[in-house]
Amino acid sequence: MKFVTKSPWILHYDGTSCNGCDIEVLACLTPLYDVERFGIINTGNPKHADILLITGSVNEQNIPVVKQLYDQMAEPKVVVAIGICATSGGIFAECYNVVGGVDKVLPVDVYVPGCAARPESIIDGVVKALDILAQKQKYARKKTGKNRINQETAKI
């Protein structure tokens, strides 16, 4: 049984965001949406987290931060880009300091569009990420598969 889909713990990182998506991510935890129904907990700690939620685009200064957060997470792990800035850079794409979407730095598994992304679509994106997480778990349990994932990480 894939217990990882029953208790996905989330790490939320704010890139170059306007804070709109961050507020919506936190809104998911409020009584109205209550993601803890699905066992989702917002951890503040990459070593406990299964899903990395990134809001906002990536800039030159936060590339090492994002990479380190991702590296510190234990396998299996997935990355969800929340909002259009995290997906492609959004309206900030042309800025001199903005590199672009999160996928320029990390292997993003799910893109959640929107400006700001609605809590419903964020929950939808996380639920989609759970399927990928389950697949990765199956993959990671095989020894060879695990090595391959590590190699992929190393390439990035």
Add this chain to the structure above:
Amino acid sequence: MHILMNILFVVAAPFVGGLLTGIDRVITARMQGRQGPPVLQPFYDVMKLVQKESIEVNSMHRFFVYISLVFAIFTTSILLSGGDILLAVFALTLGSIFFVLGGYASNSPYSIIGSERELLQIMAYEPMVLLACVGLYYADNSFFVKEIINNSIPAIVYLPGVFLGLVFIITFKLRKSPFDLSMSHHGHQEIVKGITTEYSGRDLAVIEVTHWFEVIITLTLVFVFFATETPISKVFALVACALVYFLEIIIDNAFARLKWQQAFTSAWIITGTMGIINLLILSFFR
């Protein structure tokens, strides 16, 4: 037969502890106007952590949490088989100390702060636990749990102050607000996760299971105050355990986290007033 019963109790203890934690999470959610996770959520969490990769910081780091679990199991088996309550309390403290060493073993600033806070917490609650043991001896002339729970008068009659003090410091042991400064269950920041910051995967699962054992140990201490030789009193004692646990959940939701100075002084003031005055009065009348 006795040994079999003991093994059965020790195997059942984490399941009951995990279930209580799950009920706790549902009640907490309802108090906050949320639906909350399924009751079996703590078991899902632990099973997930077992299946995940464990990141090893260094070789000693993992060893300490496993030793801590062994001492928690040891304490549970002593208490549930009616053994010496003093030995149980000291074994529990030893387990906590190993857990603290685990925090120090990784050179992470967050887990070192967590370890220091855990040591301060141990210093805050330990006098009251020892006073409770002394009080139980005063009341029942024995340190053995099986003799304490087979007396004609429940220990609570002699030790109401000690019991209230114990309920106060159980908040530390159950890691509930306002005294959850070393390792909180509601950790949205690294510093609040304290000692567990550097643990992941199976090691974190072991820490969680250790906590389930600790829930059972603390509730057993409550049980001892109410149980007498009559079977009906054991039912009352279980009801008292449930009420105390519910009270702790309310306290958890009603209070903000305190600074260590406030946690420390309030625990010692309660110990000094409730515990020591109760024992003084008891020694005067006996």
